[in-house]
Amino acid sequence: MVQPLNDLPHDIKLRLVEAATLLFAEKGFDGVGLREIASAAHANSAMVAYHFGGKEGLYLAVLRAGFERCPSQVAQLAPIPLPSHPQAKELALKGIQDHIRVFVDELLMRDCDPLMKASSSLLMRELAVGGPFLEELNRDFMLPYFTHLRDCVRILRPDWGEMETLYAMAAIHGSAMIYKFIPAIIKLNAGSAFPPDSVSLSRFLTDHTLRALGVAPQGA
Amino acid sequence: MVQPLNDLPHDIKLRLVEAATLLFAEKGFDGVGLREIASAAHANSAMVAYHFGGKEGLYLAVLRAGFERCPSQVAQLAPIPLPSHPQAKELALKGIQDHIRVFVDELLMRDCDPLMKASSSLLMRELAVGGPFLEELNRDFMLPYFTHLRDCVRILRPDWGEMETLYAMAAIHGSAMIYKFIPAIIKLNAGSAFPPDSVSLSRFLTDHTLRALGVAPQGA
DNA sequence: CAGAATTAATCAATCGTTTGATTGAGTCAA
């Protein structure tokens, strides 16, 4: 059998999707042409129309591949009991800790692989602008985190109304997501503290958040 | 004198900049053509090259106009004293309160005027991707806030190292900026709590932050 | 009139897409 001449995937569809992932993430949908993508994938530009129906079809395929490349770790989180559970408070406290650890890990860990970093960047962009994938993105990525976090906050702060709970949830997630949204500015001002270390950041944010929720052990 | 036929500015350069601001914010730099911009501005597309030297020149003019359209309110903040000041702690506490109020106000207030909202969106995008305006944006918009906030945190938590201080600063800003970064997702899950009310949000974030810094009055 | 401002028309380049030909592997009757 003839071996592949290089380390590119043998499947041309896969090559196109991966090359397009990197280029779309770098230059945006309108910023890159099919010829450049096809050239990077060592393929003919007509293959885009043949396999994906066009440029938009390729973009959708890139996003779908990004879904599968960035599996959500939220399933690792232990389910949160009802507020009436005898150990609800303790479990919710641990729920916050686990939530932040998994959330930060998932955010920062994706930067290891360039392809996963590009997919993550594209998905984040879709999250921000709210394209046609908004509901799918919300369901697969954010909603499970929201549900888990809301259950925890409701147990720890039963005195809060819906508004305070939502404000708190947004504050917690924003504290971590800011590193993905304005990394350039943070790097410019943080110096050696960027990129943040996953372990130290999640530990700090856990303490920070538990204090903010008013449920931290005294003297922290 | 002939009156303007519509409510557009008389100056054609201003018309082009304002139309381009809205369209660039909506579709991105590559997503809109000069003819569409010129048409929206009731001008000839050749005016872009004549007045701005080209499409990139127009984009730079749009960003510069955005600078002036979105003046930073950070000058309102009272300067933070040295840690040796006898009332440093009290002033730093008030500094955090003012910081969050002004920061949230500045973020949310810009959504009133469509033009200011578009400029804000464009500046935010530049903040995120780190274009050639990154240093100017950082100096005019973020750095004054960073400096003020770091001074406060250093006084309130002198036991913290540089890393913890930076983590805290990012957490505080991220808690507010998330409403500008993923508004679509928040709106999808928050229901009636979106868009957030500037007053209630800054009040919540102030309490939230003071607790997180471990300097809140007991029993909050 | 002189110079700045504005226009319609046009430029070369690039865009996404389409076309027609070619390849190579599989199918099946003879």
Added chain:
DNA sequence: TTGACTCAATCAAACGATTGATTAATTCTG
């Protein structure tokens, strides 16, 4: 086993449309 046929995959080339930029003529203004 052969030869004719099918079909998906791939290619180079060209399509019409649109891009940003440019030109030359025209209008406005002081």
